[in-house]
Structures are given as C-alpha cells and as structure tokens.
Amino acid sequence: MKNFKQIIANKIAEIAELSEQNLITYIEIPKDIKNGDYSFPCFRLAKELKKAPPIIANEIKEKLDEKSNEMPEIEKIEVVGGYLNFFINKDELTKEILQQVTNIETSEKSKVGNGKNIVIDYSSPNIAKPFHIGHLRSTVIGGALYNIYKYLGYNVTGINHLGDYGTQFGKLIEGYKLWGNEYNIEKDPINELTKIYIRINEACKQDEQILENCRNNFKKLEEGDKYCTEIWEKFRSLSLKEFQKVYDLLGSKFDSWNGEAFYSDKMPEIIDILDRTGKLIESQGAKIIDLEDKGINTPCIIEKSNGSTTYATRDLAAILYRARTYDFDKALYLTSYEQTLHFKQVFEVAKLLGIDEKYTKGLEHVSFGMILLPTGKMSTRGGNVIKLEELLNEAITRAKDVIEQKNPELENKEEVAKKVGIGAVIFNDLSASRIKDEVFEWDAILNFQGETGPYLQYTYVRTKSVLEKAEYLPKMEEIDTKKLQDEYSQNIIKLLYNFENTLIQVTEKNEPSILSRYLIELAKAYSSFYNENKIIVEDKDVQNARVYLTYVVGKVLKEGANLLGIEMPEKM
RNA sequence: GGGUCAAUAGCUCAGUUGGAUAGAGCACACGCCUUCUAAGCGUGGGGUCGGGAGUUCGAAUCUCUCUUGGCCCA
Numbered sequence A: 001m002k003n004f005k006q007i008i009a010n011k012i013a014e015i016a017e018l019s020e021q022n023l024i025t026y027i028e029i030p031k032d033i034k035n036g037d038y039s040f041p042c043f044r045l046a047k048e049l050k051k052a053p054p055i056i057a058n059e060i061k062e063k064l065d066e067k068s069n070e071m072p073e074i075e076k077i078e079v080v081g082g083y084l085n086f087f088i089n090k091d092e093l094t095k096e097i098l099q100q101v102t103n104i105e106t107s108e109k110s111k112v113g114n115g116k117n118i119v120i121d122y123s124s125p126n127i128a129k130p131f132h133i134g135h136l137r138s139t140v141i142g143g144a145l146y147n148i149y150k151y152l153g154y155n156v157t158g159i160n161h162l163g164d165y166g167t168q169f170g171k172l173i174e175g176y177k178l179w180g181n182e183y184n185i186e187k188d189p190i191n192e193l194t195k196i197y198i199r200i201n202e203a204c205k206q207d208e209q210i211l212e213n214c215r216n217n218f219k220k221l222e223e224g225d226k227y228c229t230e231i232w233e234k235f236r237s238l239s240l241k242e243f244q245k246v247y248d249l250l251g252s253k254f255d256s257w258n259g260e261a262f263y264s265d266k267m268p269e270i271i272d273i274l275d276r277t278g279k280l281i282e283s284q285g286a287k288i289i290d291l292e293d294k295g296i297n298t299p300c301i302i303e304k305s306n307g308s309t310t311y312a313t314r315d316l317a318a319i320l321y322r323a324r325t326y327d328f329d330k331a332l333y334l335t336s337y338e339q340t341l342h343f344k345q346v347f348e349v350a351k352l353l354g355i356d357e358k359y360t361k362g363l364e365h366v367s368f369g370m371i372l373l374p375t376g377k378m379s380t381r382g383g384n385v386i387k388l389e390e391l392l393n394e395a396i397t398r399a400k401d402v403i404e405q406k407n408p409e410l411e412n413k414e415e416v417a418k419k420v421g422i423g424a425v426i427f428n429d430l431s432a433s434r435i436k437d438e439v440f441e442w443d444a445i446l447n448f449q450g451e452t453g454p455y456l457q458y459t460y461v462r463t464k465s466v467l468e469k470a471e472y473l474p475k476m477e478e479i480d481t482k483k484l485q486d487e488y489s490q491n492i493i494k495l496l497y498n499f500e501n502t503l504i505q506v507t508e509k510n511e512p513s514i515l516s517r518y519l520i521e522l523a524k525a526y527s528s529f530y531n532e533n534k535i536i537v538e539d540k541d542v543q544n545a546r547v548y549l550t551y552v553v554g555k556v557l558k559e560g561a562n563l564l565g566i567e568m569p570e571k572m
Numbered sequence B: 001g002g003g004u005c006a007a008u009a010g011c012u013c014a015g016u017u018g019g020a021u022a023g024a025g026c027a028c029a030c031g032c033c034u035u036c037u038a039a040g041c042g043u044g045g046g047g048u049c050g051g052g053a054g055u056u057c058g059a060a061u062c063u064c065u066c067u068u069g070g071c072c073c074a
Helices: A004-016 A020-026 A043-049 A053-066 A090-102 A133-151 A167-182 A189-206 A208-222 A226-250 A260-277 A311-326 A337-350 A357-362 A388-406 A413-430 A453-470 A487-497 A499-509 A513-532 A540-564
Strands: A038-041 A074-080 A083-088 A117-121 A155-159 A280-283 A286-289 A300-303 A330-336 A363-368
Touching: A004 A020, A004 A038, A004 A053, A004 A083, A020 A038, A038 A053, A043 A053, A053 A074, A053 A083, A083 A090, A090 A487, A090 A540, A117 A133, A117 A311, A133 A155, A133 A226, A133 A330, A133 A363, A133 A388, A133 A413, A133 A499, A133 A540, A167 A189, A167 A208, A167 A226, A189 A208, A189 A226, A208 A226, A226 A388, A226 A413, A260 A280, A260 A300, A260 A311, A300 A311, A300 A337, A311 A337, A330 A337, A330 A357, A337 A357, A337 A363, A357 A363, A388 A413, A413 A453, A413 A513, A413 A540, A453 A513, A453 A540, A487 A499, A487 A513, A487 A540, A499 A513, A499 A540, A513 A540
Parallel strands: A117 A155, A117 A330, A330 A363
Antiparallel strands: A038 A083, A074 A083, A280 A286, A286 A300
8 A cells, every 4th residue: 555645755855855754744634625635834844944834835846846757646736825735646546545445354454463462451340240331331442442453463362350359259158158049040140149249238237247257258269168169150150141141242252251360369479579579568557569759649559457459469460460471562451530540550560570561561551431320320239220231122122113114124123123223332332532421321322313333334234235236346457446536436535545544543542433433434425425426327437436436435334343343234 | 638531512522643714413494315225415503622821833732820520549
C-alpha cells in the first residue's frame, strides 16, 4: 500500500532541506475535500525562513511542479493562503485502495503486531454473584481489543481473572453446610447462592460463632481441606456454567480462566521478594509498601493485620506469573475507573519484583466509565441489578418485534433477531469513549435507528442485496476506476484507505470506539452513495465499478463489525 | 482534606499529534418508496466548546487558575 503522506513528505524534505520525519507529522488531512487530499501548512516554517507563509507555499509549489514527473501520484498542487494543498490522482488512489481491500485477508496488516505478546485481563466476574450489566463493558471492550490486536498480528492471550477467592467463600461454604438442602443450587445456582450469601451474612451479624466458622472454612479452603475444596469447586463450576450462557450470546472467548484462587499458593513468593527489598514495612500491624515518594500518597497494603492477603498481592502474583508464562510486551487490565488507584499502586510495587523493565512498562490499566441506573449506582446487595442475560434476551425480543414489523417474510428470524439484538447492545457499549459513564436506559440501548449496531448491519445487508441482484462479481482488473470519481464514491474510497490506520489507532489508545465511529462513517458514506447512485444500470462499465465498490464496502463493514464482536446477518 | 477523571447543540456524543467556516445521532419541522431492503436518504432551525488568564501566526485541543460533577483514599 502506498503511503501518500510519506511520498509528499519525502519531496518537500528534498526541497526545503528539512527532515522527512518532522514533515510527515506536519502534513494533515483537510476536513473539506475541496482543500485536497493532503495539506501542508507553511505557517510553522515562516519564522525560521523569515518569510510570509503564502510566499513559502508558492516557492515550494514551484519547485515541486518541476519535479512533477517524479510524483505521478500527485494530480495537482494548490496554494490557498499559507496552505499547500495536494490532490492525489483519483485514478491511482482508487486502484490502489480497491487492490488493497480486495486482498484484505492477506494484506501486510499482520506485520504491525510483529508477533508481540499481549495479555488482556477482561470480564473477570465474581463467582456466585449475578453477572450483571456492570460486567458488560469489560467483557465487550476487552473482547474487541482482543480481536483487533490479533487481527494486526499480535499474539494475544485473553484471561478471565475470575473473582473466585476470598473470605466470602468461607461464608458460602458455611451457609451451604447449614441449609444447603433448602436451596436448589443445581437448578438456579447464582440466585440460590446469592440467597444463601445474604442469609449467612445476617446470621454472622447475630452469632459470633458462625462468623468464626466462616473464617475457619476459608482457612481450611486455603489449606486444601477436601470437603471445603469440593464445595468450592462445585460453586465455581456451577457459576461458570451460568456465565457461559452469556459468553455464548456475546461470543466471548478466553484462553485462560485462571482466577484469583489460582494465585493463592503464589503469594508467599511475592511477600518474600518484597521483604528482601527492604521496602516492606510494618504499619498498624499490616505489611505495607509506602509510595509517598512515587507521588502516591496512599500506601499499598500487601498483608492485612490479620495475616490475610489483599487484591494487590494477588495482582502482583499474577503479574509475576504472566511475565514468566506469557513474556508479555503489554498487559492490559480492563476494569472501571473505580480501580484507578489500585492499579497505580500495584504497577508501582511491581517495579520491586525484580522483573525486566519491559514487563513493568507494559502494564496498563484500560479503565472505563460506569454503568449507572437512572436511580443511581447498582448494588448486588440492594438487589437493584439488571442481569446481563436478561438484557440480552430483551434485546433479542425487541429485535424480533422489529423484524415482524419490517420484514415478516424473513427466514431464520430467530437467528437474525439474535444477531441484531446483541449487535445493538455491543455497539451501544463500544460507540462512546471508554471513559464516559453510561446511564442505563432500555430505550437508549435497544434503539435500532441512527448510529447503532443495526444501522451497520442494515447497510451491510444492503450491500449483499445489491450483489445478489447483480448476480455476478466483476473482476478487479476489469474495473474502470474512472467511473468512481464522483464525490460519493471518492468519499468511500478515502474511508477504505483509512481502515488499517484506524485499527492501529485503536491499539495505540486501547479505544475500540475509534473503530465504531469509523464503521458508522463508512456506512453513512455508502448509504449516501446508494441513494444518489443507481448501481444496477445499463452502462456495464458503470455497473461493474459500482458493484465492485459495493462488494469491498461490505467486506470492510463485516470485517470491522466482527472485530467489535458484532455478527452480520446476510438479510434482515 | 488529598488524589484523579470529566464538562462541546434541548439530550447522547465525535472532533486524528494545535490549523482553514466546531460536526454527527436522537428529538423537532419539512421533503423523498410503480426501479438495488425507508432499520434508509436529503433539507432546516439550534453553540459564550463550563468561567477567566496565558503560550502561539493560529486554541474546543497546550499551561495556570477558578466553578460544577463522578470516582478513589488502610
């Protein structure tokens, strides 16, 4: 793929005797098409050359014009004010892009990641607790990043760092011991376990002995007691079965399910390492690392006064394990911004573990905003949670209603409703920047109009419909790209050119919404094109060109949506 | 109190490392289906880019400060 920016920078560098590296960062893409495909603002050269920007622009243009035979890609250069505007030869550009998109599966994209190792820690729900809409963002954003890194040739490991450890299991075991036969946890594990959990908490408040038993259970669990371990494993596997229903709906996949419990025997080593650095100090009976000199005025607690470990210790053990096991270049943690301080502390303490700088530099907390209910924050104890399964099923039901209304003759309504409903939910979560909070409202999430998942799907379905009508796909070599020089086609061409670059931007910022916005732009551009241009026409050259453009747009829309975790129906 | 993130149209949000006249969707009004899916397309109204100061040829974007709100703090 030709890099037009590079070509322009290269030529200006020769003339202005400046470094190509600098110039390339100056070159920008004008918002308005009439200002060309690329633009070089000469203002910043004005000072050192001691000339007015328009004069500089004119001088560069003159010299560039002399070399025009060296740059067949450039059609013309215009000076507007202090700007030097470059117009790329449309024919050249169009051919280049169609070629690239045609071979999208085998393009050079895989070189970008260069086999670097990326570890993504996402979803990570708590065992025996409801899987609610608060877990959606981690699952969906993490999943999208997983797909995109992989697509760009990174070697990605997805980890579901389950919350399957902690004193609450001592309580659950006690509750199960006492009243296990009263609850049908096989049938409805999470709801029943939640009931037991609430009940045992009440009991603990009233009876100190029960609380003591709970503590003992957890201790026994840690020591590998057979009975406790068996019950714990039962809770874990029953919960996972429940979670799997949601993961199946969302299409989430993980390479590792090692949760907190997995690191339970790996924490003594962490404490030992930290101890030997001399930075692990006693404070109010707890073992802490002071981070004041690192600009973090809250110390990191490694071991509590009662001798139990903390989330921080477990995360440190995970870092050490992952560095050894996956040799990661980047390790991403997908959680809400509530945990910002926690990860700041952990990443700082990780520098004391004696691991290579590569690892500590690769740690990154990818934080996102919270999902709030119109009434405020969700809370499991308060009982005001919306379960993910419930949301997804509602989405499917609503999608089915729309299908009945718009296209009652459609085959596979169930399957399409699933893709559309889930697609709407996923896209809704990926369309705004991560950091934004989201107030949960059914009508907003399950809206199928405007900038939504179903809009992308609908546009894709239209491309398929056109291809079906055309009955054949012309060969790339037979396309007369001159037939694609209208404003609408060119708009699409330019967007297609940006596809790979968009994906790279996503990984640079760990921000899948950049891809979401891009796909909306592409779908809009195609919809305008579709409305303004008849595609199946008398003139076969025109038809071939437009059908082919339709084909590649469909291809990119589908590829892009799949990367976000959204499936495309062929009809809807 | 300390730290941190945010504030752009009535609502939800874009705005690529500072660049040309700040853009979408929803909502509202109007127009477009005897021809490729109207879950669509087009037109229109609507802005003190939270306030102020600064840096710069140029600031929604960078710096400082203030205001409001979210989140975190053994």
